[in-house]
Amino acid sequence: MNKKQEVLLKYLREGRSQREIASEIGVDRKTVSKYIKEYENKKIEIEQCNDDVHTGELIQNLVEAPKYKVGVRTKRVMTQEIEQKVMAHLQENDAKRQKGLRKQVKKPIDVFEALESEGVEASYSTVLRTIRQLERKVKEAFIKGSYIPGDICEFDWGEVKVNINGKWRKLQMAVFTSAFGNYRMAFLFMKQKMECFQEAHALFFKETGGVYQTMVYDNMRVAVKRFVGTEKEPTDGLLKLSLYYGFHFRFCNVRRGNEKGHVERSVEVIRRKAFAFRDTFETIEAANQYLYEICEIRNRKPQVSSFSRKTCPK
Known part of the structure; x- marks a missing residue:
């Protein structure tokens, strides 16, 4: 919303060109053009509207935050079977650490490539997120000890x-x-x-x-x-x-x-x-x-x- 306001103020009050505004604020020229066109179209509607209620709605639309169209994306589902495969790699890493092989454990990218070679269709970000979630679940816990005198x-x-x-x-x-x-x-x-x-x-x-x-x-x-x-x-x-x-x-x-x-x-x-x-x-x-x-x-x-x-x- 602050970006939209800044674009419109520089265009209306300072008379800056769209190229200058885009360069100075750091946004794409198409975005600058979009904000200005939306503003001008809404302003024309307000000037031509005789209905007070409708005018209020148009003014509200004029100053509200910009809306973006988000395409329908296919979600990569992390199934229980894939999660078990990831867990197997993490358990293998733990076994290596216990043997003193810390430098030979798999990193998330290695786990992702191993799954990919098995034909698992999951993005790297999905695998990384799953690894972090699993590691949080099995995070080491410390239990307060109980002692006896002289022990x-x-x-x-x-x-x-x-x-x-x-x-x-x-x-x-x-x-x-x-x-x-x-x-x-x-x-x-x-x-x-x-x-x-x-x-x-x-x-x-x-x-x-x-x-x-x-x-x-x-x-x-x-x-x-x-x-x-x-x-x-x-x-x-x-x-x-x-x-x-x-x-x-x-x-x-x-x-x-x-x-x-x-x-x-x-x-x-x-x-x-x-x-x-x-x-x-x-x-x-x-x-x-x-x-x-x-x-x-x-x-x-x-x-x-x-x-x-x-x-x-x-």
């Missing part, structure tokens, strides 16, 4: 920038979070080395007075030695830790932070609650003592669970 604890690293004796340093923060009760504890180290990884566990188990049944890690280098297909081989350091303390361990899937969502959130919370208020210390030991005190304050806050958050099996 699962998650570990992760986080970076912290602090001023130590007048120099800004980037320290590594080892963070532990229990799945039950959200008990949190963190320690600062200079690097993410195996010795720091092992020392962090020793400090944490000493603090809790026991060992959790299962420790959860992502694909960090101190925990995962290498990938063997879809399996992950643990480092010697992690194996020694688990044998010495007697805990099981498991790894998250790649790009699945939700599988250790407690500690993912804890890194951000602890870093903010501690170092948003203070970031200057004489020594790294002083920074660690401050961090410990902040964790203790947070852990004393009441939780929803009726059990103690610091409960361990041993």
Whole structure:
């Protein structure tokens, strides 16, 4: 409607040619001509009409939005049989992803060409729309886990920038979070080395007075030695830790932070609650003592669970 109004105003008030109007507004010259002819024909009818009611209708037609003729198009129906064929391709893609073959999955255009080779009469846009609808239906859902005291604890690293004796340093923060009760504890180290990884566990188990049944890690280098297909081989350091303390361990899937969502959130919370208020210390030991005190304050806050958050099996 705004385009129609702009065309008519430039033609009637500014005296522009149809070519100029089409070029300036960015519409086809035939469209410009159509708007002008419709206006002039309606205006002639209004001037010749003696009936007030009929005149009102003509004026309304003059200023209403333009109407377009839409041809009757044959719709491509996505039958259930074709939809099942599309779903089969999507399921094959899922199987490949689970085998680590992400670069060899079919894209929508590949699915379309496969259907076309089978004699399926469906446009690419129809196939693409169907794929998107099916993917939305089978979208991954996350179920909130249920935990028991002393069962699962998650570990992760986080970076912290602090001023130590007048120099800004980037320290590594080892963070532990229990799945039950959200008990949190963190320690600062200079690097993410195996010795720091092992020392962090020793400090944490000493603090809790026991060992959790299962420790959860992502694909960090101190925990995962290498990938063997879809399996992950643990480092010697992690194996020694688990044998010495007697805990099981498991790894998250790649790009699945939700599988250790407690500690993912804890890194951000602890870093903010501690170092948003203070970031200057004489020594790294002083920074660690401050961090410990902040964790203790947070852990004393009441939780929803009726059990103690610091409960361990041993």
